[in-house]
Amino acid sequence: MYQPDVVEAKWQARWAERGTNEPDLDGAARPFYNLMMFPYPSAEGLHVGNMFAFTGSDVYGRFQRLRGHQVFEPIGFDAFGIHSENFAIKVGSHPARLIPANIANFRRQLQRMGGMFDWRHELSTTDPAYYKWTQWLFLKLLEAGKAYKKYAAVNWCPECKTVLANEQVINGFCERHPETRVEQRTLEQWFFRISDYADRLLADLDDPGRMDWSETTVTAQRNWIGRSEGAEIEFALDHNRDITVFTTRPDTLYGATFMVLAPEHPLVGEITTPAQHDAVHAYRAAAAAKDLISRRVGEREKSGVFTGAFAKNPANGRMIPVWVADYVLMEYGTGGIMAVPAHDERDLEFATRYGLPVVPVVDEGGMLIGSGEFSGMLADQGRSAIIRWLESSGTGKGVIQYRLHDWCISRQRYWGPPIPIIYCDEHGAVPVPEADLPVLLPDIEDFRPDDSGISPLARHEEWYYVPCPVCGTRARRETDVSDTFLDSAWYYLRYPSTDFDDRAFDAERTRRWCPVTTYIGGNEHAVLHLLYSRFIAMVLHELGLVTFDEPFARFRAHGLIVKDGAKMSKSRGNVVVPDQYLARWGADTFRMYLMFLGPFQEGGDFRDEGMSGPRRFLDKVWAMVGDCVREDMCGGEVRRELVVKWHQTVKRATEAIGALRYNSAIAACMELVNALREARCCDRQVVQDLIVMLAPFAPHFAEECWERLGHATTIFDELWPEWDEQFVVESRVEVAVQVNGRTRSTVIVGRDAGEDAVVAAALADAATQRFVAGKEVRKRIYVPNRLLNLVVG
């Protein structure tokens, strides 16, 4: 009788004892770094979605190990961040108290699922031994000129008395206070120059030799970076000033009938005429009061106000009015546009509302009209011709614009790594000397944010005031902490080197294990986390600290586990916790069930009705192993059809697992078991291969079976079975016989039988005869070993 709880506990203990999952990090000849996205250790514990993702990644790691690699499969915890902090506030506790308990619970669950984790290298981003190096990384970027400070707009919730991330603002209201409108505040923040890398981040995506990534993820990154080719054009104002705009449609330059500046545009104040001053002032004040999100999302109706100023179109010399409107964003392009209502929907909407003229300059055939010397050209030609003209006349130039902004890493919060900077009246922003790292996050009870817009750390004077590292006079610490995305942008570098406390990552270890061989994670991180990690790797590469500049050689996005057709979330109340299933069915059955429910890269709907299927399957295999152990049941020659099935199964399972189609691999194994049972065969060699193929899915079960079969060492030191192509193809094949494309019969013929033989066999068949008798066969299509199609007239 197979007892999962006993078997699983036994093997988990044995793996720990024997160091089964601990590769030789300094000597591995065929290193394989199998990485999964580390979890945020929530109070609720691991949910089914995490379990699905981790199991899928673990299956892959175990498979690669059986293929002869030394697999390093680490795990850790992404435990800093606003989520933990908000949760602590809600339950009246402290994140530093809650997180260890959450991590302990996660660790228990991860061990229970039987992951091939190397626990020697567990890490938590909240550990000073970790964030010391996150701070060090910040200093490296600062040193390299990749970090800078500037004023930027943030979302502010007056009720929470804190800054909110864009994701926490729902239609202009606070996520936690649906009655409270979010405001906009401008604060000075630290940024990383990721936009300097836009081109390289984009170029590598097009190089599959360097980056073997899920196509969906590549597309998401491409869209996020948002490269647009176009031109910057200068429209002259009076007094030697001009307005520069960005457009992707320089070919429509003659159709510009007005201009629009973003309300924050610095020129607005200067150019507004006295008559329009009050109206413009009021409009700008109203725009500033609106939060960032509702400006973009909530109120779609265009509004604006005339500045009273006019600017000159460099192409035709026409003076056109300059307006201010909040549909133009300061963050993109130059913060100002030339409006071409004839060829832009938004401009048209605005023109219609304010009665501005509309002048078409491209006809239905895509040809330029009313465009001076450029008339008659096709738009594409016109585009480059106009750019050339702009450049020669000094009124503009071709430029490339990106949607990607620099990365703001400042958070006016408590639960994160303090940014290692000290402000001195004399010396300005001074980096904390490396020897003084880490800047410890003080353990304070009063960590709640207030409405000052300044981090709670500023209230703790004993921490806040420090001597300036340069002159020793009283100076102040930076009170912002860094974004959690910075923690996770380099954690893969830390894993192999957690045993070094004098360096972030050891050069030799890193060379052996990085870049990560295969990274598996959710597509919700397709953009930010994966893009930030790539950026950090590029900077480290430039600094000569790593030998590679793309951190993840292969990335696969797993699917989403949904419940009742919708994403699992606390607010929907449909989150499924795996513990009850682990307790009832055991880890192996549960793993197998999760991997069988659909293609790993697509995910699926979680319903527990199917759980008994994989369990029954394991029971059957268990019984088969029992038969195999009793000598009298075994022996004799394995029938040819079974040999074929066996080799076919090895082939199918190997290819399916390689492609992450785990459900198909399991189905193939099930078919083999059905065939063996039907033939009452329990050939030892076949059964052993079967157990090895099941090992990635049901590791404890496989180990136990392996031991019962008389082996003393772990099954994971075995080698994955090979198949022999000559056995994969059956000696006799069934060929479909179609008449006019419809299958009417089948004939059994020898493999690779010639067309004439198959036609003869088909015509001899009564079922086929009924459809061809008395008719002329005008055409025959023969696909060897598959089908014969007779076209009759």
Place this chain on the structure above:
RNA sequence: ACCCGGGUGGCGAAAUCGGUAGACGCAAGGGACUUAAAAUCCCUUGAGCUUCGGCUCGUGCGGGUUCGAGUCCCGCCCCGGGUACCA
């Protein structure tokens, strides 16, 4: 609105090179074993018709290409996820 996925039996799905649609599993029905139940084993299971040999229809909808389309092309509809006035 845009960008990705996806739509196949009662259900999860398979068929990824245009070649026998529904493998594998769940659920359901029938039978065997059993005092009984559970477990296990065997059979049936896309729909409709049938003289039980088969026939017709069938992969979201409408067209098309092809000897042949779940698969390719054109035009839609629906579901899930992401992004949000990007000039």
